[in-house]
Amino acid sequence: MNSNNQKxxxxxxxxxxxxxxASVKTDSRAKSLKIYSVGSVAILVAxxxxxxxxxxxLLGDALTFDFSANSQNTIxxxxxxxxxxxxxxxxxxxxxxxxxxxxxxxxxYEYIVPLLDDYVAKSGGRITVEYxxxxxxxxxxxxLDPDNVYSLEEGCYAIQYNGQIQVIDPMDCFTFDExxxxxxxxxxxxxxxxxxxxxxxxxxxISGFSKKAYIITGLQEEYSNSITSILNALGCDVETITVSDxxxxxxxxxxxxxxxxxxxxxxxxxxxxxxxxxxGGKFICAVNFTDSNSSENYDNLNAVLNTMxxxxxxxxxxxxxARYMLDDSGYSSLTEVNESFIEQSSVFDYFYQFKxxxxxxxxxxxxxxxxxxxxxxxxxxxxxxxxxxxxSGVNQYGDxxxxxxxxxxxxxxxxxxxxxxxxxxxxxxxxxxxxxxxMNDYNVQFFKACCRFLLGNESNVVVNVQTRxxxxxxxxxxxxxxxxxxxxxxxxxxxxxLIFLIASAVVYERRKNL
Amino acid sequence: xxxxxxxxxxxxxxSPVGYVAIAIFSFLAGFIFYSQYxxxxxxxxxxxxxxxxxxVVIVPIITMASFAExxxxxxxxxxYTTPVDLFSVVAGKFLAALALFGIMFINVFAQMxxxxxxxxxVDVGAWGSVIVFFFMAAMFISVGLMASALNDSQIVxxxxxxxxxxxxxxxxxxxxxxxxxxxxxLFSITQNNDLSVSTGEKIAGLINWFDPFARTADFRSGVxxxxxxxxxxxxxxxxxxxxxxxxxKKRWSQG
Numbered sequence: 001m002n003s004n005n006q007k008x009x010x011x012x013x014x015x016x017x018x019x020x021x022a023s024v025k026t027d028s029r030a031k032s033l034k035i036y037s038v039g040s041v042a043i044l045v046a047x048x049x050x051x052x053x054x055x056x057x058l059l060g061d062a063l064t065f066d067f068s069a070n071s072q073n074t075i076x077x078x079x080x081x082x083x084x085x086x087x088x089x090x091x092x093x094x095x096x097x098x099x100x101x102x103x104x105x106x107x108x109y110e111y112i113v114p115l116l117d118d119y120v121a122k123s124g125g126r127i128t129v130e131y132x133x134x135x136x137x138x139x140x141x142x143x144l145d146p147d148n149v150y151s152l153e154e155g156c157y158a159i160q161y162n163g164q165i166q167v168i169d170p171m172d173c174f175t176f177d178e179x180x181x182x183x184x185x186x187x188x189x190x191x192x193x194x195x196x197x198x199x200x201x202x203x204x205x206i207s208g209f210s211k212k213a214y215i216i217t218g219l220q221e222e223y224s225n226s227i228t229s230i231l232n233a234l235g236c237d238v239e240t241i242t243v244s245d246x247x248x249x250x251x252x253x254x255x256x257x258x259x260x261x262x263x264x265x266x267x268x269x270x271x272x273x274x275x276x277x278x279x280g281g282k283f284i285c286a287v288n289f290t291d292s293n294s295s296e297n298y299d300n301l302n303a304v305l306n307t308m309x310x311x312x313x314x315x316x317x318x319x320x321x322a323r324y325m326l327d328d329s330g331y332s333s334l335t336e337v338n339e340s341f342i343e344q345s346s347v348f349d350y351f352y353q354f355k356x357x358x359x360x361x362x363x364x365x366x367x368x369x370x371x372x373x374x375x376x377x378x379x380x381x382x383x384x385x386x387x388x389x390x391x392s393g394v395n396q397y398g399d400x401x402x403x404x405x406x407x408x409x410x411x412x413x414x415x416x417x418x419x420x421x422x423x424x425x426x427x428x429x430x431x432x433x434x435x436x437x438x439m440n441d442y443n444v445q446f447f448k449a450c451c452r453f454l455l456g457n458e459s460n461v462v463v464n465v466q467t468r469x470x471x472x473x474x475x476x477x478x479x480x481x482x483x484x485x486x487x488x489x490x491x492x493x494x495x496x497x498l499i500f501l502i503a504s505a506v507v508y509e510r511r512k513n514l
Numbered sequence: 515x516x517x518x519x520x521x522x523x524x525x526x527x528x529s530p531v532g533y534v535a536i537a538i539f540s541f542l543a544g545f546i547f548y549s550q551y552x553x554x555x556x557x558x559x560x561x562x563x564x565x566x567x568x569x570v571v572i573v574p575i576i577t578m579a580s581f582a583e584x585x586x587x588x589x590x591x592x593x594y595t596t597p598v599d600l601f602s603v604v605a606g607k608f609l610a611a612l613a614l615f616g617i618m619f620i621n622v623f624a625q626m627x628x629x630x631x632x633x634x635x636v637d638v639g640a641w642g643s644v645i646v647f648f649f650m651a652a653m654f655i656s657v658g659l660m661a662s663a664l665n666d667s668q669i670v671x672x673x674x675x676x677x678x679x680x681x682x683x684x685x686x687x688x689x690x691x692x693x694x695x696x697x698x699x700l701f702s703i704t705q706n707n708d709l710s711v712s713t714g715e716k717i718a719g720l721i722n723w724f725d726p727f728a729r730t731a732d733f734r735s736g737v738x739x740x741x742x743x744x745x746x747x748x749x750x751x752x753x754x755x756x757x758x759x760x761x762x763k764k765r766w767s768q769g
Contacts, residue, residue, distance in 0.1 A: 034763075040755075044751075045752055048749070051744070051748060052744065055740075056741040056745075059741065063740035063741050065738045066736065066737045066738075067638040067736045073736065073737045074737075102728075102731075114732050139707070473556055473557045473634060473635060474555045474633075474634070475551070475554055475555060475556060475629070475634045476633025476634075477554065479631075479633055484632070485548070485552045488548050488551045488552075488628065489552075491544075492540070492544030492547055493544035493545055493548050496544065496621060497540045497541040498537075500540060501533070501534070501537045504532075504537065507527070507530050507533060508530045511528065511529065
């Protein structure tokens with residue numbers, strides 16, 4: 001039995017071995033094919049990743065073509081030449097105070113985000129752009145603006161260079177259709193100034209402040225931190241001059257400001273300002289009517305303003321037209337911008353109404369003077385009155401009529417280009433007002449426009465970048481009617497899908513039994 | 515390859531799949547177009563960009579049956595027994611699915627004509643969006659084919675395709691979460707804000723590198739980036755090759 005078993009085993013063993021040998025060969029082949037398969041996929045993935053890194057890194061710019069309308073997303077030759085002219089070590093940091101927007105359509109960022117990417121791509125490392133949402137990175141505001149003078153807000157861009165910053169609000173990068181705003185109370189952009197704003201802000205930061213403004217202090221005046229940051233943003237360095245016996249207005253003064261003093265200026269200051277204006281100086285002053293200055297007539301200040309055909313009267317305006325009144329007393333009211341003043345410069349194009357309170361009337365001394373060009377900046381309704389607050393406590397009312405709340409004046413003769421804007425309220429320049437209503441408030445924007453107008457910032461532009469048109473996807477209003485809209489709905493949303501659904505049902509019905 | 519392409523393309527119309535896909539696409543495109551038209555302003559680029567969001571629905575419908583159905587019926591044996599290169603099979607099915615997208619898009623071309631006829635514009639950004647749409651369609655179709663080749667269940671294929679495309683679509687969100695998480699973890703370990711923020715940014719940047727939606731965003735504005743198209747195309751090639759290897763595996767696999 002044992003020998004028989006042994007024989008059987010002896011017979012079977014070679015066959016089993018043969019099969020095992022074949023199996024080992026197949027395993028080995030399958031294993032090598034598996035290695036080849038996995039390896040080839042891994043190699044292909046590696047090649048693809050490397051290829052993409054190389055292409056986007058080395059040839060990304062060369063293989064990117066801007067076919068957009070007016071090349072909206074590409075910086076122009078002027079900007080490119082300016083950036084190329086900067087030393088290679090220049091480091092300009094642009095920080096968008098928001099999450100990088102993904103859906104750009106119909107937002108101001110549609111024209112900003114791609115253009116800034118192009119700045120980075122073509123700056124040779126001089127410009128970087130990053131997006132930091134202040135909610136996620138609360139320290140970014142204090143990092144950019146440690147003294148909190150710029151009122152950095154979410155959604156803005158800050159351009160930083162050597163510790164200095166310029167702030168750009170996306171809404172400032174566009175020109176808007178005034179009529180559209182008037183009728184629909186919505187902004188309709190008509191031109192794109194994004195590159196203009198960014199390039200010139202960069203240029204201002206790099207070349208430093210090209211203008212100088214002085215603020216008169218020492219007269220119990222308003223704090224001027226906000227207007228300092230506004231002027232800095234306009235490329236204007238700001239210093240203060242304190243009233244004293246040695247008061248002197250420096251020769252480099254491009255703009256002089258007097259911001260809500262409770263006391264009249266001294267005779268020394270009066271003479272200095274007169275001298276400054278006689279030499280073509282630019283002067284903005286704002287004086288309102290408060291408990292602390294109600295008895296002040298500002299005789300010396302008026303003596304200066306009189307040389308420019310302006311007088312600030314010692315009254316307070318009370319508005320009586322309900323359409324203009326902002327409170328029951330009528331001391332806070334809406335004032336209208338004078339159209340003649342708007343025509344002085346395109347920087348005033350957007351303004352038509354302000355809100356002001358406790359306003360002193362600002363008067364034009366001689367209405368039709370040939371020596372001066374004097375224009376009311378803003379005024380009340382026809383039903384306002386001005387009130388003289390007497391020491392006895394009995395108020396004296398003036399005639400009802402339209403009172404000016406701000407006046408602009410310049411001398412028309414040759415050789416002297418002195419310009420003065422006098423406001424009868426502090427609601428354009430005071431820290432209190434600006435901190436309450438913010439930098440985007442209409443009054444504050446108007447103050448910025450006045451500064452630009454007087455400083456001649458337009459001629460100060462370092463890089464002459466043209467504004468561009470904006471793609472208009474509007475359809476012809478006459479062709480888009482309720483009927484055509486319904487037809488579009490019926491054809492594209494109902495009929496076509498329905499035809500294909502019916503077709504699918506028919507095909508399914510015919511083939512279900514196959 | 516042409517014979518396979520022709521057979522696969524016609525197959526879409528011999529079954530309800532092609533018609534249903536076109537019906538869904540037409541409805542979605544029609545809805546977006548009507549919304550814009552009724553508001554008085556039509557941006558075709560915006561419409562096409564919006565349509566990219568629906569790849570996650572359309573692509574699984576189109577590709578789920580490509581290989582899975584053949585495997586289920588056992589007709590996949592023909593790939594290995596007929597004198598046809600396997601890669602031709604993959605390429606034929608891929609091109610057929612892409613051609614179906616072309617048919618779907620006739621609807622959008624008709625909407626372009628209506629837009630121009632009504633005083634609107636079809637700017638270069640619109641054409642850029644269309645180009646990107648097809649490159650991304652190619653990429654996601656290749657994903658769908660790979661998912662279909664992986665198993666013999668159409669439902670599983672559709673789910674796998676849906677998940678992969680969804681991941682691509684939410685890469686930017688994923689990168690945001692990763693950034694925040696990395697930032698928080700690193701800050702708790704190192705107490706160094708700059709290090710944690712920069713590391714978070716790098717991680718987000720790495721994830722975003724794979725985001726085809728972000729890479730191709732500028733096309734809508736009329737900025738054509740060839741490198742973005744190469745990215746889509748190369749990803750499509752990788753997935754097609756993987757599909758080919760999965761099919762090829764049957765020749766030598768013992769499992």
